[in-house]
Amino acid sequence: MSLPATPKGWAIRLTQILSAVQGTHGLPRFPIDVAALAQDFSRQVFPDAPITIVRGLDLSKGVEGMLMPHPNGRGEWGIVYNETIRSAGRRNFTLAHELGHYLLHRRAHPGGLKCTNRNMADWDEARNRIEGEANTFASYLLMPLDDFREQIKGRVIDIDVMTELSDRYAVSLTAAILKWMTITDKRAMIVVGKEGFIDWAWSSEPLIRSGIYYAARQTVVEMPAASLAAQDVDWDTGRHGRLHPAGIWLGAEPVHEMTVFSPGNEMSISLLLYPDRAPSRWEMAELEEEPTLDTFDKFMSGNAG
Numbered sequence: 001m002s003l004p005a006t007p008k009g010w011a012i013r014l015t016q017i018l019s020a021v022q023g024t025h026g027l028p029r030f031p032i033d034v035a036a037l038a039q040d041f042s043r044q045v046f047p048d049a050p051i052t053i054v055r056g057l058d059l060s061k062g063v064e065g066m067l068m069p070h071p072n073g074r075g076e077w078g079i080v081y082n083e084t085i086r087s088a089g090r091r092n093f094t095l096a097h098e099l100g101h102y103l104l105h106r107r108a109h110p111g112g113l114k115c116t117n118r119n120m121a122d123w124d125e126a127r128n129r130i131e132g133e134a135n136t137f138a139s140y141l142l143m144p145l146d147d148f149r150e151q152i153k154g155r156v157i158d159i160d161v162m163t164e165l166s167d168r169y170a171v172s173l174t175a176a177i178l179k180w181m182t183i184t185d186k187r188a189m190i191v192v193g194k195e196g197f198i199d200w201a202w203s204s205e206p207l208i209r210s211g212i213y214y215a216a217r218q219t220v221v222e223m224p225a226a227s228l229a230a231q232d233v234d235w236d237t238g239r240h241g242r243l244h245p246a247g248i249w250l251g252a253e254p255v256h257e258m259t260v261f262s263p264g265n266e267m268s269i270s271l272l273l274y275p276d277r278a279p280s281r282w283e284m285a286e287l288e289e290e291p292t293l294d295t296f297d298k299f300m301s302g303n304a305g
């Protein structure tokens with residue numbers, strides 16, 4: 001049997017193997033135990049390069065996980081997470097991400113790979129190929145599309161639904177939201193804040209088509225002062241969210257913002273929901289300050305990057 005060559009191909013192959021094992025032993029399908037899978041599978045399929053270390057290590061701040069050659073020099077590998085991170089979901093997602101690097105990139109990177117917290121949000125393969133591929137693999141392995149679609153069918157998406165999904169699949173809340181963002185036809189954005197600034201943000205494809213997105217991650221953008229993310233709101237207020245008038249967030253539309261803060265408040269995660277229907281050109285023309293047709297066309301065409 002030939003081996004897959006793509007992130008999705010690998011995820012589907014492992015899902016098939018898992019389904020067979022789970023079926024035989026009557027085990028639940030989710031969440032997926034990446035630690036056990038990585039060791040069992042690599043021993044069988046790559047006996048010369050098995051994964052023999054799966055654990056937490058005291059890694060420096062900002063590093064989420066690593067793929068590393070075993071120090072014994074016998075061709076074995078390790079996948080590790082930063083043990084200072086307490087979230088079981090983040091640890092599991094990181095292990096799946098590192099398993100993706102092992103399957104797809106270890107030959108090109110014999111010295112291993114070190115992945116930052118931000119790399120876990122690099123889901124765009126056009127922008128960062130190997131990090132995007134590792135995330136695609138992790139996303140499809142831990143949250144297979146058929147099941148994910150089944151879970152959200154007919155439901156109004158909010159932070160509670162996303163939290164439930166992150167529990168179901170044992171992934172971080174951001175990973176569950178990003179997964180949804182890659183498949184939704186809703187106009188939505190995830191904004192992760194740190195110390196009063198936007199650390200990174202990601203718009204769904206339909207929102208990008210309306211020209212609403214934060215362009216470069218390098219740009220320093222302050223969190224809007226009137227946003228929930230910039231305020232000291234309690235858990236329930238943040239979770240239920242607030243409908244902001246146009247002008248608080250990007251774009252000339254009202255925005256429903258729901259926000260959760262990580263323990264210790266070092267990070268905020270906001271889910272922004274824009275109205276389903278983008279304003280028409282006519283409506284936009286009334287909102288804008290007499291835009292010339294030229295700049296307006298540029299705005300509408302998106303120029304996503």
Ligand SMILES: [Zn+2]
Pocket residue numbers: 097101113114115116119130131134
């Ligand atoms: Zn990585």
